[in-house]
Amino acid sequence: MPKGKLSKRQSAIYEYICSYTEEHGYPPSVREIGKAVQLASPSTVHMHLKVLEELGLISRDPKKPRTMKIVPRSSDGSRSSVKLASISQDINANVITLPVIGNVAAGTPILAEQNVEDTLSLPTSIVGDASTFILRVHGESMINAGIFNGDYIIVKEQQDAHDGQIVVALIDDSATVKTFYREKNCIRLQPENDTMEPIYSDNPRILGIVTALIRSLS
Structure with missing residues (x-):
C-alpha cells in the first residue's frame, strides 16, 4: 500500500476496511468507519474513501450503487492477495452495499x-x-x-x-x-x-x- 500518499487517518480507514472485511466477509458501513476512526461527519468519511479509490486501494462498481470492494495488494504487501481476492469475489457475488x-x-x-x-x-x-x-x-x-x-x-x-x-x-x-x-x-x-x-x-x-x-x- 502506498502509505506515503495517505494521511494517518486515511491509512487507519483502509486498515479498518481490510480487517472488518476479513472478519465479516463484507465491508463496513460509512457510519461504522466513522466511529472506528473518530469521524462524526459521513461526508468527511466519503472524502477519505474517494482518496482510497483514486489510489486504487478500494473500488466501487458503478452498476451497483455504493458497493465497496478491497483491491488486493501486490504479492509484497502485508496481506495475502489471494485471500483478499477471494473475499472480494464473495462480496461481489453474495453481498451488496446499499446507500x-x-x-x-x-x-x-x-x-x-x-x-x-x-x-x-x-x-x-x-x-x-x-x-x-x-x-x-x-x-x-x-x-x-x-x-x-x-x-x-x-x-x-x-x-x-x-x-x-x-x-x-x-x-x-x-x-x-x-x-x-x-x-x-x-x-x-x-x-x-x-x-x-x-x-x-x-x-x-x-x-x-x-x-x-x-x-x-x-
Missing part, C-alpha cells in the same frame, strides 16, 4: 452524494436488484401495512408504480411512504393509518417501490 437515504433534495438524483447518510451491506438474495436503496421510515402513516417508525425499507428505484404497490414519493421536497393508486385525474397516495387522510397529486415524483423491510428488535 441509506436521508433527506432528499428536490431536483437531485436519489443517489446523489448529499442524500446518502450511511450504507448497509445486505445479501443479494434479499435485495435482488442493484438499482436499490434503503430509506429509514419516519412517522406512523403506514402502521396498518406493518411499517413502523424507525424501520428501514428496501426500495427498488423506478419512476412508476401499479395500483396497490407501496411507494416512496417526493412531495414538497420530502420523501413519503404511501400506497399508490391512480385516480381519474390524479394520483392518490394512501396512508395505511385510519387517522390520516390521503394525499392527492397531479404528478408526484415516484422514487421507487418498497420490496422489503428491516426492523431492529432491540
Whole structure:
C-alpha cells in the first residue's frame, strides 16, 4: 500500500476496511468507519474513501450503487492477495452495499452524494436488484401495512408504480411512504393509518417501490 500518499487517518480507514472485511466477509458501513476512526461527519468519511479509490486501494462498481470492494495488494504487501481476492469475489457475488437515504433534495438524483447518510451491506438474495436503496421510515402513516417508525425499507428505484404497490414519493421536497393508486385525474397516495387522510397529486415524483423491510428488535 502506498502509505506515503495517505494521511494517518486515511491509512487507519483502509486498515479498518481490510480487517472488518476479513472478519465479516463484507465491508463496513460509512457510519461504522466513522466511529472506528473518530469521524462524526459521513461526508468527511466519503472524502477519505474517494482518496482510497483514486489510489486504487478500494473500488466501487458503478452498476451497483455504493458497493465497496478491497483491491488486493501486490504479492509484497502485508496481506495475502489471494485471500483478499477471494473475499472480494464473495462480496461481489453474495453481498451488496446499499446507500441509506436521508433527506432528499428536490431536483437531485436519489443517489446523489448529499442524500446518502450511511450504507448497509445486505445479501443479494434479499435485495435482488442493484438499482436499490434503503430509506429509514419516519412517522406512523403506514402502521396498518406493518411499517413502523424507525424501520428501514428496501426500495427498488423506478419512476412508476401499479395500483396497490407501496411507494416512496417526493412531495414538497420530502420523501413519503404511501400506497399508490391512480385516480381519474390524479394520483392518490394512501396512508395505511385510519387517522390520516390521503394525499392527492397531479404528478408526484415516484422514487421507487418498497420490496422489503428491516426492523431492529432491540
